[in-house]
Amino acid sequence: MNETSAAAAPAVGAPAQPLALQARGLVKRYGSVTAINGADFDLRSGEVLAVIGDNGAGKSSLIKALAGAVVPDEGEIRMKGEVVHFRNTGDARAHGIETVYQDLAVIPALDIASNLYLGREIRRKGIMGSLFRRLDMPAMREEASKHLSELKIGIKSVNQAVETLSGGQRQGVAVSRAAAFGKGVIIMDEPTAALGVRESGQVIELIKSIRDRGIPVVLISHDMPHVFEVADRIHVHRLGRRAAVVDPKQRSMSEVVALMTGAERPTDLEAAGGA
Numbered sequence: 001m002n003e004t005s006a007a008a009a010p011a012v013g014a015p016a017q018p019l020a021l022q023a024r025g026l027v028k029r030y031g032s033v034t035a036i037n038g039a040d041f042d043l044r045s046g047e048v049l050a051v052i053g054d055n056g057a058g059k060s061s062l063i064k065a066l067a068g069a070v071v072p073d074e075g076e077i078r079m080k081g082e083v084v085h086f087r088n089t090g091d092a093r094a095h096g097i098e099t100v101y102q103d104l105a106v107i108p109a110l111d112i113a114s115n116l117y118l119g120r121e122i123r124r125k126g127i128m129g130s131l132f133r134r135l136d137m138p139a140m141r142e143e144a145s146k147h148l149s150e151l152k153i154g155i156k157s158v159n160q161a162v163e164t165l166s167g168g169q170r171q172g173v174a175v176s177r178a179a180a181f182g183k184g185v186i187i188m189d190e191p192t193a194a195l196g197v198r199e200s201g202q203v204i205e206l207i208k209s210i211r212d213r214g215i216p217v218v219l220i221s222h223d224m225p226h227v228f229e230v231a232d233r234i235h236v237h238r239l240g241r242r243a244a245v246v247d248p249k250q251r252s253m254s255e256v257v258a259l260m261t262g263a264e265r266p267t268d269l270e271a272a273g274g275a
């Protein structure tokens with residue numbers, strides 16, 4: 001167990017730390033399809049929680065509910081113990097939840113600094129900003145450089161257009177944007193799916209840097225080696241709900257895949273949400 005997850009597990013007798021993000025009994029139906037079928041979810045402070053499951057298991061629907069992109073029909077979501085109601089992604093963002101989707105949502109023709117501050121631009125001080133809505137580009141560039149270097153993303157200039165970057169670097173910009181604003185939770189949906197080996201490795205390092213800064217990360221991934229490299233715990237999703245929470249130090253990759261497909265049954269402790 002690493003230091004951060006050790007910190008999340010309170011000593012015997014110590015008051016339990018509220019979970020960074022928690023859900024109980026979430027349900028989401030689309031007509032006759034039940035995408036989320038009574039799902040529970042627990043994210044501890046300072047951990048990387050991998051969410052895995054077969055195609056159609058309902059991972060994306062769960063994550064969308066946690067990110068405000070889908071409003072569940074039933075169930076409860078809490079942040080640090082407080083019940084929250086997300087009507088849209090803006091509500092979740094206002095609570096510090098940032099999501100990096102697979103399709104990234106970066107604008108290739110814009111430079112890195114503008115991409116980082118997309119929709120949250122810094123305006124110039126005084127009347128130029130308040131009335132004429134002029135952007136404070138120097139401030140945005142300076143801040144953008146700081147965010148990139150904090151995560152050790154090696155990009156020469158934030159004036160560079162995103163279309164000139166490699167896939168891994170683009171992913172780095174999207175992750176930096178999430179890390180710059182996601183003070184509560186960062187959710188990443190298949191961040192390495194479209195990347196090569198070296199670039200995937202860089203994204204895994206980024207996830208570790210974010211955890212090291214104390215921000216918990218939810219990582220949806222089909223890539224078991226990545227999951228086992230970076231996750232503190234693994235949430236196994238099956239048939240629209242949480243089937244188990246697994247400690248990657250206690251289980252092999254093939255066992256976890258068997259839990260995911262239903263070929264193997266979880267222990268009672270794993271089925272109840274793990275240790």
Ligand SMILES: Nc1ncnc2c1ncn2[C@@H]1O[C@H](COP(=O)(O)OP(=O)(O)OP(=O)(O)O)[C@@H](O)[C@H]1O
Binds near residue numbers: 033054055058059060
């Ligand atoms: N907007 C929607 N309308 C109708 N059905 C939907 C909608 N979104 C998801 N579903 C259905 O809900 C189920 C769960 O889908 P979801 O995308 O959440 O699964 P997933 O585990 O993320 O799958 P994958 O790994 O293939 O992306 C599927 O049967 C899917 O077809």
